[in-house]
Amino acid sequence: xxxxxxxxxxxxxxxxxxxxxxxxxxxxxxxxxxxxxxxxxxxxxxxxxxxxxxxxxxxxxxxxxxxxxxxxxxxxxxxxxxxxxxxxxxxxxxxxxxxxxxxxxxxxxxx
Amino acid sequence: xxxxxxxxxxxxxxxxxxxxxxxxxxxxxxxxxxxxxxxxxxxxxxxxxxxxxxxxxxxxxxxxxxxxxxxxxxxxxxxxxxxxxxxxxxxxxxxxxxxxxxxxxxxxxxxxxxxxxxxxxxxxx
Numbered sequence: 087x088x089x090x091x092x093x094x095x096x097x098x099x100x101x102x103x104x105x106x107x108x109x110x111x112x113x114x115x116x117x118x119x120x121x122x123x124x125x126x127x128x129x130x131x132x133x134x135x136x137x138x139x140x141x142x143x144x145x146x147x148x149x150x151x152x153x154x155x156x157x158x159x160x161x162x163x164x165x166x167x168x169x170x171x172x173x174x175x176x177x178x179x180x181x182x183x184x185x186x187x188x189x190x191x192x193x194x195x196x197x
Numbered sequence: 198x199x200x201x202x203x204x205x206x207x208x209x210x211x212x213x214x215x216x217x218x219x220x221x222x223x224x225x226x227x228x229x230x231x232x233x234x235x236x237x238x239x240x241x242x243x244x245x246x247x248x249x250x251x252x253x254x255x256x257x258x259x260x261x262x263x264x265x266x267x268x269x270x271x272x273x274x275x276x277x278x279x280x281x282x283x284x285x286x287x288x289x290x291x292x293x294x295x296x297x298x299x300x301x302x303x304x305x306x307x308x309x310x311x312x313x314x315x316x317x318x319x320x321x322x
Contacts, residue, residue, distance in 0.1 A: 120300070122308035124244075131293055131315050132244065137308040175244055179305045183260045186246040186306050 089187035108176030116157035201313035219294030
């Protein structure tokens, strides 16, 4: 069982917007602004899409955005494209001895 | 451009030690701005952080693996390495190395901003 809770799957049609949630506790998501989001296509390494809750690395489309409210972080994707179909993982710093926690991952299907 | 490349045996026998090396190019493991980490992903499952090391030797481990894991850094070769002892079939996974950002003054580990391609290690007799 992962420390951070994500929905197993979400779906949307091209052009639509979707949101993926990532729920933790006050020891991780709620207590620190160090939430990251990763995109992973089949057979590929994960790619950093969002860091520090809402910052985008250079080269990442501005269709991707991050936010946080209390113990839940969210990744939003606007203007869905076929290439966005992938697995998405959230991660956070945690004050527990674990230091780093991941969510279980969410499969995004573009219908 | 930073590149990371994992290398090591793709097959390890149960109870033996898994050893992998990550070679960094286009950047330096001696950087004061980053830790260097290992993450694994069992087939069809999610990501699990194993541990991360700083050039000075400061190390953070996942407590669930700490008793079996050792991470080291070789600044002369611009490499860092992973050793996982007493492996079982449950350790079969794709192993990734990655650059790990952190909050300098607090030591909080943050995001993995550059990843290797990953290497599949199977544990089987």
